[in-house]
Amino acid sequence: MGSAIVDRLVDCDESVVVYDLDQERTDTAVGKGAVGAASAAEVAELADVVGICVPADRHVEAVISGPGGLAKTAKAGQVVLVHSTVLPSTVRDARATVEEWGGFLHDACVAGGVDAARRGEMVLLVGALTDLPDAAVRLLHLLGDRLLDAGPVGAGAALKVGVNVMSYAQFSAAAAAFDLVERNGAESDTLLEAWRHIGQLGRLTESYVSLLSLPADVVAGSMRAYLVATAEIARKDLDLAAELAHSGSGLHGVVTALGEAVPEVFRVGESSSQEDRGGQGG
Missing domain, CATH: 1.10.1040 (N-(1-d-carboxylethyl)-l-norvaline Dehydrogenase; domain 2)
Known part of the structure; x- marks a missing residue:
């Protein structure tokens, strides 16, 4: 799903910085027009809105707080969006960590499949949508044609x-x-x-x-x-x-x-x- 999201944003002429543990996937994204990063920390250094699309709960914590994670270079006002299917408690814990550096974290879980992602026709289940900064809302509208306010942060993950x-x-x-x-x-x-x-x-x-x-x-x-x-x-x-x-x-x-x-x-x-x-x- 992460690759499809990158494809969509590049097709919309957005400036996209990518990092993946699989270098081949990063190289593929760069070949399509994205900028490659050497770590999640480098992504945080270059991007105002960061999307996390990883397989499991433990990877969310690793991206944020692990070696070379976002926390190393994150800045106040930065928005972190969790697109992965994880527990609501994982989202809430991650939000607390991001708030320590003055950032914002919301679950923005995606549904509809990779083809819908590439067309910008996904459903996005967003925790605390009304509190989401405008820059992040604009990007989510590029990814999906239906943004749903799931309720408080973590509710999008439950949905x-x-x-x-x-x-x-x-x-x-x-x-x-x-x-x-x-x-x-x-x-x-x-x-x-x-x-x-x-x-x-x-x-x-x-x-x-x-x-x-x-x-x-x-x-x-x-x-x-x-x-x-x-x-x-x-x-x-x-x-x-x-x-x-x-x-x-x-x-x-x-x-x-x-x-x-x-x-x-x-x-x-x-x-x-x-x-x-x-x-x-x-």
Whole structure:
């Protein structure tokens, strides 16, 4: 997602400074018109608005306070936006750290996928949107065509986890339904036609279901590696959801069940491999 955000801002003729632990990704962004930095600290030195797009909670803290982090060169009035899917408490703790140098931190979590990011059509779930400085609001309007005030800082992160639970629930339902109908002599294409007609098949889920029809020889090699990485992200997001959900509720079991189903949903689980080899799945 970070690369797509950079692409969008460069296409909008914004001055963009990038840093990534993966030098190849930094080089790719520079080749498209961004300026490369040697550390997060250098980004903070050059930019007034800093966006963080990293895999997990611990990386947010590392970008801000770790060796070569933003805190080393940050300045008063600087705005830090957290785009990653993380716990609300992570955002609130990061905000407290940024406030120590007179900066502002808000969650500005993104939803809609990389294609929407490159078109500037994402939904942005922003904590304390009305308190966000104008320079940051202007940039967010370049990234998305819908900015939603999530509530206090941290609420955007909670909403993003909720959005992801809804998405993975739909993917899981589609995978289960495809398996069910095909094992019982019905056609999955007919299932999709019915789903569309009653208005329950959204654009994101319709994009996902194409995975379910791919031949086994396609779900291999680099494609499988991509799906494994995607499944790992999904499982991480659902672990966050399980942490946030009420453990005494039956709904908590729904979240944990979605997490357990992730490998099959993305066709990288053991029973999926058996099916792809022509065996009998469970």
